[in-house]
Amino acid sequence: MADPAIRVRGLRKQYGGTVAVASVDLDVERGEIFALLGPNGAGKTTTTEILEGFRDRDAGEAAVLGEDPGRAGSRWRARIGVVLQESKDLPELTVRDIVHHFALYYPDARDPEEVVEAVGLTAKQHMRAAQLSGGQRRRLDVALGIIGRPELLFLDEPTTGFDPEVRRRFWELIAGLRAEGTTILLTTHYLDEAEALADRVGVISAGRVVEVSTPERLGGRHLAPAEIRWVGPNGPQRLRTPEPTRALTELASSFEGEIPELTVTRPSLEDVYLSMIGEAV
Amino acid sequence: MTTTVPVQHRSSAEPGPQPADVPWLRIAGARGRLEIRQFFREKGQVILTFSLPVVLLVLFSTIFSGSVGASGLKASQVYATGMLATGIMTSSFQTLALQVATERRNGALKRLRATPMPPVAYFAGKVVMVLVSSLCQAAVLIALGAAFFGLRLSHDPGHWLTFLWIYALGITACSLTGLAYSSLIKGDGGGPIVILPLMVLQFVSGVFVPFTELPARIQQISAFFPLKWLCQGMRSVFLPEGYRRLEPAGGWEHGRTALVLAAWVVAGLLLCLRTFSWKGRNDG
Numbered sequence: 435m436a437d438p439a440i441r442v443r444g445l446r447k448q449y450g451g452t453v454a455v456a457s458v459d460l461d462v463e464r465g466e467i468f469a470l471l472g473p474n475g476a477g478k479t480t481t482t483e484i485l486e487g488f489r490d491r492d493a494g495e496a497a498v499l500g501e502d503p504g505r506a507g508s509r510w511r512a513r514i515g516v517v518l519q520e521s522k523d524l525p526e527l528t529v530r531d532i533v534h535h536f537a538l539y540y541p542d543a544r545d546p547e548e549v550v551e552a553v554g555l556t557a558k559q560h561m562r563a564a565q566l567s568g569g570q571r572r573r574l575d576v577a578l579g580i581i582g583r584p585e586l587l588f589l590d591e592p593t594t595g596f597d598p599e600v601r602r603r604f605w606e607l608i609a610g611l612r613a614e615g616t617t618i619l620l621t622t623h624y625l626d627e628a629e630a631l632a633d634r635v636g637v638i639s640a641g642r643v644v645e646v647s648t649p650e651r652l653g654g655r656h657l658a659p660a661e662i663r664w665v666g667p668n669g670p671q672r673l674r675t676p677e678p679t680r681a682l683t684e685l686a687s688s689f690e691g692e693i694p695e696l697t698v699t700r701p702s703l704e705d706v707y708l709s710m711i712g713e714a715v
Numbered sequence: 716m717t718t719t720v721p722v723q724h725r726s727s728a729e730p731g732p733q734p735a736d737v738p739w740l741r742i743a744g745a746r747g748r749l750e751i752r753q754f755f756r757e758k759g760q761v762i763l764t765f766s767l768p769v770v771l772l773v774l775f776s777t778i779f780s781g782s783v784g785a786s787g788l789k790a791s792q793v794y795a796t797g798m799l800a801t802g803i804m805t806s807s808f809q810t811l812a813l814q815v816a817t818e819r820r821n822g823a824l825k826r827l828r829a830t831p832m833p834p835v836a837y838f839a840g841k842v843v844m845v846l847v848s849s850l851c852q853a854a855v856l857i858a859l860g861a862a863f864f865g866l867r868l869s870h871d872p873g874h875w876l877t878f879l880w881i882y883a884l885g886i887t888a889c890s891l892t893g894l895a896y897s898s899l900i901k902g903d904g905g906g907p908i909v910i911l912p913l914m915v916l917q918f919v920s921g922v923f924v925p926f927t928e929l930p931a932r933i934q935q936i937s938a939f940f941p942l943k944w945l946c947q948g949m950r951s952v953f954l955p956e957g958y959r960r961l962e963p964a965g966g967w968e969h970g971r972t973a974l975v976l977a978a979w980v981v982a983g984l985l986l987c988l989r990t991f992s993w994k995g996r997n998d999g
Binding site: 523 | 756821822823829831833
């Protein structure tokens with residue numbers, strides 16, 4: 435197995451007297467989608483910008499694709515892809531021109547036509563960037579992020595302002611990149627997005643990573659009592675239990691056939707996330 | 716985005732041979748073409764660069780149609796040289812300061828910084844754009860000046876050689892200072908911060924008012940800035956030899972012109988190296 439895509443130990447950064455990142459440890463394995471969650475000001479953006487090579491760190495170790503992002507040169511930049519938060523650049527150029535142009539920067543670029551097709555902009559390829567909708571513009575950003583065939587892709591709040599349908603399709607695109615072996619570090623505010631895409635999530639709060647787990651297990655979610663709801667003869671019923679299977683078997687025996695309006699739920703990712711953030715603040 | 720087309724991916728488990736870096740000159744060439752295309756598609760930019768000096772030339776030459784002092788030269792001839800000098804500053808300093816500030820604000824620079832594009836290719840692309848746009852502008856002004864405002868086109872290759880080196884030094888100095896100046900523009904509406912000092916310079920450098928008619932104190936101050944020397948240099952190229960007696964030093968002072976412009980090249984370069992940033996203010 436190769437080195438991890440990202441390995442960070444004791445990362446620290448402060449601006450004046452404000453500590454943005456207190457001490458972050460992080461491991462992102464090759465080929466996974468890792469979602470970094472956290473409220474505004476928790477240190478997410480600072481952490482990712484240090485890893486992208488935009489920002490110096492005050493202390494700690496960081497290795498991204500085996501190199502120190504603070505010192506890495508253009509060879510290293512050719513191996514990463516960065517999709518920044520909302521950009522409005524290159525307004526006067528067409529999608530096609532822009533993607534072809536950026537392909538020239540990379541020694542082993544993908545075929546621009548294929549990339550435009552992959553992000554679903556083939557029909558818009560002769561439109562100027564300024565004329566694209568928010569979602570189309572974002573897909574152009576992703577096209578430029580992946581044109582260099584990156585081993586590691588940074589995605590910062592990629593679907594802010596998307597309508598649900600476009601968001602769903604965007605997720606398919608990202609999942610497709612993982613299927614091809616791209617490692618992805620995703621920062622997002624949307625917990626459903628993290629749940630849909632991420633292999634693992636890390637919660638960052640007050641400049642520290644407070645937990646790293648799979649979306650299903652974060653905050654002991656899988657161990658938390660489940661809630662069973664159904665409609666009985668006396669109206670809606672609710673039962674919280676650590677043993678939902680046994681409770682359900684018993685319940686099923688008291689009904690003939692289907693249990694009306696049955697649901698079994700565990701705390702949502704949002705519930706556990708909010709309680710973790712609440713504890714840390 | 717109905718389907719996700721699988722794009723060929725090189726697995727990191729079996730790395731291929733390290734691909735060679737893309738030669739920076741090739742990227743610089745591509746950046747130059749991109750910059751030119753962007754420049755000519757941005758209407759505001761084109762209007763500022765091309766029509767402003769032309770409109771000013773037409774206005775001033777029409778309003779002040781007399782002759783300059785006892786020289787017998789038409790005022791419009793002098794205005795035409797002043798506009799050529801101004802054009803060098805607007806197409807380099809003004810264009811770059813405004814454009815790079817915008818690129819810093821809208822994320823263009825940050826995006827580029829995340830790619831393997833060598834920074835030198837970015838600057839080379841800007842130089843190509845400035846050269847093309849300023850040469851077009853100079854051609855328009857010279858043609859207009861010669862056709863309507865008595866601008867005399869010399870047959871002496873020496874004059875054109877002078878034009879070329881003054882033009883090249885001026886463009887370089889003003890481009891570098893423009894790149895550095897872009898860091899002073901925060902947020903939207905950088906226009907006044909760039910255009911106002913340029914207006915002032917035009918008044919104190921002899922573009923609108925004959926230089927020798929300015930108070931001595933102002934003459935001394937403006938001698939620190941490039942525009943005064945660009946104006947004087949353009950006059951040396953396009954005005955009759957006899958006019959040199961009307962210059963403050965009684966001659967064209969080519970040596971000093973080269974010195975001042977070269978000093979601005981060095982200062983601009985140092986400022987750029989120290990202050991140029993790929994990130995905007997909000998990015999820390």
